[in-house]
Amino acid sequence: MSDLLTTTAVGTHQARLDGPAKVRGLAPYAYEHPFDDPLFLYPLQAKIARGQAAHIDPSAAEAAEGVVHVLTHDNAPELADTDDGELAILRSAEIGFRGQYLGAVIATTPEQARHAASLIEITYAQDDHDVELREDHPASREPESGSGDDVRTGNVDTALAEAAVSIDERYSTPMEHNNPMEPHTTVALRDGDELTLWTSTQGVHPARATLAPILGVEQEKIRIISPHVGGGFGSKGLPHADMMLTALAAQAVPGRPVKYAVTRQQMFSITGYRAPTLQHIRLGARTDGTLTAFAYDAISMSSQTKEFPEESTKPGRMMYAGDNRRLTQRVVPLDVPVPSWMRAPGEASGMVGLEIAMDELAVAAGIDPIELRVRNDPTTDPDTGLPFNQRRLIDCLREGADRFGWEKRNPQPRARQENGWFVGMGVASATYPASRQPGSVARIRRTPEGFEVSIGAADLGTGTWTVLSQTAADALGVPIGQVDLRIGDTALPNATVAGGSTGLASWSTAIVTAAQELRSEHGADPAIGAEAHGEAEANPAAEKFALHSFGAHFAEVRIQPTTGEIRLRRMFGMFSAGRIVNPTTARSQLIGGMTMGVGMALHEKGELDPRFGHVVNHDLAEYHVPVNADITDIEADWLDEKDPQAGPLGARGVGEIGIVGAAAAIANAAFNATGVRVRDLPIFGDAFL
Ligand code: MOS
Numbered sequence: 123m124s125d126l127l128t129t130t131a132v133g134t135h136q137a138r139l140d141g142p143a144k145v146r147g148l149a150p151y152a153y154e155h156p157f158d159d160p161l162f163l164y165p166l167q168a169k170i171a172r173g174q175a176a177h178i179d180p181s182a183a184e185a186a187e188g189v190v191h192v193l194t195h196d197n198a199p200e201l202a203d204t205d206d207g208e209l210a211i212l213r214s215a216e217i218g219f220r221g222q223y224l225g226a227v228i229a230t231t232p233e234q235a236r237h238a239a240s241l242i243e244i245t246y247a248q249d250d251h252d253v254e255l256r257e258d259h260p261a262s263r264e265p266e267s268g269s270g271d272d273v274r275t276g277n278v279d280t281a282l283a284e285a286a287v288s289i290d291e292r293y294s295t296p297m298e299h300n301n302p303m304e305p306h307t308t309v310a311l312r313d314g315d316e317l318t319l320w321t322s323t324q325g326v327h328p329a330r331a332t333l334a335p336i337l338g339v340e341q342e343k344i345r346i347i348s349p350h351v352g353g354g355f356g357s358k359g360l361p362h363a364d365m366m367l368t369a370l371a372a373q374a375v376p377g378r379p380v381k382y383a384v385t386r387q388q389m390f391s392i393t394g395y396r397a398p399t400l401q402h403i404r405l406g407a408r409t410d411g412t413l414t415a416f417a418y419d420a421i422s423m424s425s426q427t428k429e430f431p432e433e434s435t436k437p438g439r440m441m442y443a444g445d446n447r448r449l450t451q452r453v454v455p456l457d458v459p460v461p462s463w464m465r466a467p468g469e470a471s472g473m474v475g476l477e478i479a480m481d482e483l484a485v486a487a488g489i490d491p492i493e494l495r496v497r498n499d500p501t502t503d504p505d506t507g508l509p510f511n512q513r514r515l516i517d518c519l520r521e522g523a524d525r526f527g528w529e530k531r532n533p534q535p536r537a538r539q540e541n542g543w544f545v546g547m548g549v550a551s552a553t554y555p556a557s558r559q560p561g562s563v564a565r566i567r568r569t570p571e572g573f574e575v576s577i578g579a580a581d582l583g584t585g586t587w588t589v590l591s592q593t594a595a596d597a598l599g600v601p602i603g604q605v606d607l608r609i610g611d612t613a614l615p616n617a618t619v620a621g622g623s624t625g626l627a628s629w630s631t632a633i634v635t636a637a638q639e640l641r642s643e644h645g646a647d648p649a650i651g652a653e654a655h656g657e658a659e660a661n662p663a664a665e666k667f668a669l670h671s672f673g674a675h676f677a678e679v680r681i682q683p684t685t686g687e688i689r690l691r692r693m694f695g696m697f698s699a700g701r702i703v704n705p706t707t708a709r710s711q712l713i714g715g716m717t718m719g720v721g722m723a724l725h726e727k728g729e730l731d732p733r734f735g736h737v738v739n740h741d742l743a744e745y746h747v748p749v750n751a752d753i754t755d756i757e758a759d760w761l762d763e764k765d766p767q768a769g770p771l772g773a774r775g776v777g778e779i780g781i782v783g784a785a786a787a788i789a790n791a792a793f794n795a796t797g798v799r800v801r802d803l804p805i806f807g808d809a810f811l
Contacts, residue, residue, distance in 0.1 A: 127634060127770055130591035131602050133716040135706045137586045139607075140350065140581060149350045152531035153307040153317075153383050155320040160309070161190055161809075163371050163382040165364075166225040166242060167391070171251035171735025172457045174215040175244050182241035183227050188234030191374050192242070194225035197374045202338025207428040208460040209336055209366045219459045220569035221391025223363055228371050230382055251457040253735045255423040257292075257400050259454045262421060265431035268451055269468075270439065273505070276446030278404070279350060281415035285406025288415070289489045292726060293403065293475035294802045295311035295434070295726030297423075297737065298376045298396040298721075299389065299745060300464050302582075304352025306364050306384040306393050310372035318345045321550055322352065324359040325619035326612045327578050331363050333369060347608035354582040355718070356463030359621040362393045391741035395463025395728060397423040397432040401475035405482075406446075411489040411497050418476070423461065424453040430461040437553050437782070439505035440668060441476060442498040445652035451494060457735060465718055466778035469554055474722070474803060477786030481793065490533065491549050491790065492519045503668035511667040511767040514698035515551055518674040518761065522696030523549070526676035527760070535797035543680040543768040545691070546795025552673030552697065552787035556765070560660040563615035564632035566594070566640050567653035572604030575636075578617035579609040579629045584626060585707025592703055593771060597637030599646065615655065623671075623775025625756050626703065627768055631658035633769040641649045663767035667733035671774045673697035675716065675787035681795045686807030688792060692755035695784070700774035701763035708776050712758035715780020720748045722757075722781070723788035728802050 143149040168175065180192035198212035211223050212621040224244065229235035250259075264272075283289055289322065299808070308321040317339060323329045326346040334341045351358060384392060399422045406415030422432035436449045484491035496516050502509050523529075531547040532538055538545045564577040577595045581587045587607060608614055617773040618628050635656025644652040678691045695716050702708045725746040728737040739745045758780065764772030785803060792810075793799050800809045 125542060127596050129332050132275040132703050132771065133701065136588050136704050138288065138585055138707065139591055144525040151350050151352060152309060152320040152322045152348060153381060154333040155219060155309050157379045158382050160379045161228050161230065162235045163226045163368060163373060164232065164239045165223050165388065167366060168217040168222040169221055170217055170226055170246050170248045171220040171253060173246055173248040175217060176215060176247040177245040178225060178771065180242040183238035186234065186238040186241055187730050188230035189227060189238045191228040192225065193228065193371055193374055198370055198583040201336055203336045204335060207236055207635045209364050211366055214384055215319065219391065219425060219457055221459055223367050226367055226371055226785050230374055232551045239698045242674050251735050253316065253456050253458050254732050255400065255454055255456065257421060262452045262454045265451060267429055268431050269433060269436065273439065273447050278415050278446045278448040282404055282406040283447035285414055286409045288404065288406040289479060289482045289486055291479060291482060291801060292402045293478060295471040295802060297398045297400045297571060297730055298464060298726045299728055300355045300357035300394065300744060301389070302353025302355055302357060304364065305386060305389055306358060307382065308365050308368040309379050309381045311379040312367040312372040316343050317369060318347065319365065319369065320347045321365055322358055323348045323361065324351065324354045324580050324582060324621055325617065325764040326610060327616045327617045329361045330612050333366065335355055337369060337791045346555050346612045347610065348580060351580055351582045353771065355465045356467060356621065357393045359619055364392050366685050378696040387740045387743060388629065390728065390737045390810055391459040396464035396467065396471065396505060397406060397430065397433045397461035399432055399471045401434055403475050403479040405479055407487055409485060409487065411487045411494045412444055413498050416442065416444040417448040419450045421452045421454060423458060423487060424455045425458050425460040426455045428460045432461060433547065434475060436468040437472045438476050440670065441551065441553060443500040443504060443696045447504065464555060465781045469782045470722065471556035473550065473783040474785050477783050478789050481548065481790040488563055489521055492523055492528065495519060495551055498532065504705055506668050508666065508668040511556065511663065511669045512763065512765050513672060514761055518672055518696045518698050520676065521761065522674040522676055522694060524695065526694045530678065535794055540680065541737055543682050544795040545678065545789045546793065547676065547678045548787045548790025548794055550675045550790060552621055552675060552779050554636040554671050554779035554782055554784040555699065556627065556669040556671050556768055557622055557624045557665045558627040558631060558661040558775060559618035559657065559768055560658060562617045562628045562632040562658040563654060563655055564636040565615050565655050566636045568648040568650050569606070570650055572600060572606060573598055574606045574608065575633060576608040576614040577629055577632060578614040579625065580620040580622055581609060584711055585704060586620065588707060589626060589703040590629055590633060594633050594637065594717065597634045613729055626775050628658050630771050631769045632656050651765065661769060665681060669767060671697065671699045671779050675784050677787040677791040679788060679791040679795055681792060681810050683810060686810040688724060688805060688807055690752060690788060695758040695780060697758060697760045697779060698763060699760055699776050699779065700763060700768045702760055703771065703773050709758055711776045712780040713756050713785045715778060716756055716758065716784045717748055717753055719781045719784020720752060720788065722785035724804055751789045
């Protein structure tokens with residue numbers, strides 16, 4: 123499989139195969155699965171951040187019209203495994219965060235369920251809570267689930283003291299919330315000892331593998347169906363408590379389907395979020411800008427209920443050279459909802475601090491920020507010592523600079539004014555690991571019409587359906603119209619999660635392997651009914667190479683000095699992501715990531731009220747995300763390349779790299795415009811007043 127696939131469909135523009143059904147309203151989303159007599163669930167949520175629900179009186183709800191069942195910790199089904207604090211819900215009266223599920227009302231209509239839930243009296247015994255992240259927090263500790271130990275190489279303090287140029291600054295990123303258009307939804311039906319979930323998830327098999335042991339059910343007794351997903355961004359990557367709550371409700375009312383759509387407001391405490399980070403970065407360099415000292419100490423907020431580290435130090439491990447290095451990652455578990463994946467967890471927040479810090483070092487050294495990055499581009503991965511697969515950061519920076527018109531930038535802040543607005547340009551690097559997960563299996567079967575290709579993969583609206591069909595078409599040597607791809611169902615062969623930008627590399631490897639199997643067993647024109655399986659194994663290249671994608675973001679902003687208003691004028695991202703399977707869907711992924719980066723830079727911040735422990739701006743009216751008027755001119759392009767280390771397609775994932783570094787490019791442009799250095803995101807206008 124070292125030979126890259128000969129391609130006809132791969133690499134060409136292809137409109138999304140699921141598009142027509144979606145725009146005609148014919149694509150079935152989980153909540154829409156039709157039933158004659160569904161029941162509806164409305165949850166009970168804790169109104170304190172720590173303590174006990176000392177008494178829950180369900181009687182008024184039980185007497186209300188349409189109510190079939192009231193679920194609380196007093197009557198919830200037993201769980202076989204309670205180690206996962208987020209998913210082992212309704213075990214006791216204990217409350218670990220505001221918004222935690224305390225129960226649910228199941229009724230004949232959604233309105234009846236919601237009304238009955240409002241009738242339930244809950245008596246609280248409140249304890250003191252702590253929801254405030256700070257650098258010197260006594261509970262700060264090493265993450266138990268982190269991806270790497272501290273790095274301590276050489277002597278950073280000495281190197282910093284002796285450095286000709288240095289910076290020593292603190293950066294922060296706020297609480298940020300995934301808001302896919304389709305909220306998290308589940309319909310659960312228990313039929314005898316079998317449980318079926320129609321749900322919105324980034325991975326049907328991983329979700330089943332997580333839920334089954336907690337419920338104490340054989341995996342084979344659970345089926346999860348999720349053909350279409352209306353966005354995920356990581357928030358549907360791991361099952362959250364809403365899926366478990368609906369599953370428990372279905373256990374309690376066997377034979378009746380239970381529907382639950384998480385409301386937008388509930389999402390802010392139930393379905394994960396990007397944890398806020400505090401990043402202390404110290405860089406020391408020679409007069410020519412080459413790094414001698416690299417110190418990065420980061421802390422992220424975590425939850426007492428379950429640990430999740432937002433490891434902002436991750437990209438710092440491999441981005442730049444420097445002999446004396448120190449990286450530490452800590453978490454502070456607080457009485458807050460459980461954080462989780464949000465597009466490029468770790469990288470997205472880490473490349474805010476690091477890429478603003480590099481811009482500050484460039485200013486301190488009097489060197490162009492692109493040139494500074496070029497001078498600090500390592501020949502081998504500073505973290506593992508391995509060579510990179512294709513480290514083309516410099517190509518991205520130089521090609522991107524050309525395309526963006528970087529030569530027009532005046533390095534002097536406040537030098538460019540147009541119609542009373544200060545105008546500036548900024549740059550930042552992007553990076554994301556290029557991983558493949560082992561374990562996905564594809565089955566290909568010859569049918570009268572062509573080939574049925576089955577794999578339990580997920581399409582979050584990203585184009586998976588389309589690019590996997592393109593892959594299968596080329597692997598089988600047939601037009602794409604002869605491929606009937608089936609995804610999103612545990613009844614299909616096992617697939618790994620649509621996460622970590624691993625989906626394409628993992629699933630396509632299984633499909634190409636299955637196609638090769640089919641051809642070797644049954645020839646180039648197999649008889650109808652012939653079938654073969656193929657499994658994606660771990661990428662052997664991962665032992666010899668540090669596998670990453672790279673990119674460079676360029677932003678131009680204008681800032682009105684009297685009002686402080688900041689507007690993005692244009693943005694361009696140049697990426698190195700291996701072969702691009704479908705330019706149409708890849709561009710959407712990249713500019714979608716960049717748009718979320720604009721949100722990080724200029725809009726998004728969950729305001730956690732320390733008095734009560736909840737996110738106050740918990741809806742799209744007050745939690746701001748960029749809209750069309752904020753995104754005037756965003757474009758992405760990529761280097762024409764194939765990565766022989768990435769697998770049979772030569773393609774790396776593009777789901778996450780678009781967001782990484784995007785916010786820093788905007789912050790750096792704001793500095794170039796005004797001379798004001800903003801180190802705490804998001805950038806609000808008062809910074810410039
Ligand atoms: Mo992505 S945040 O790994 O779904």
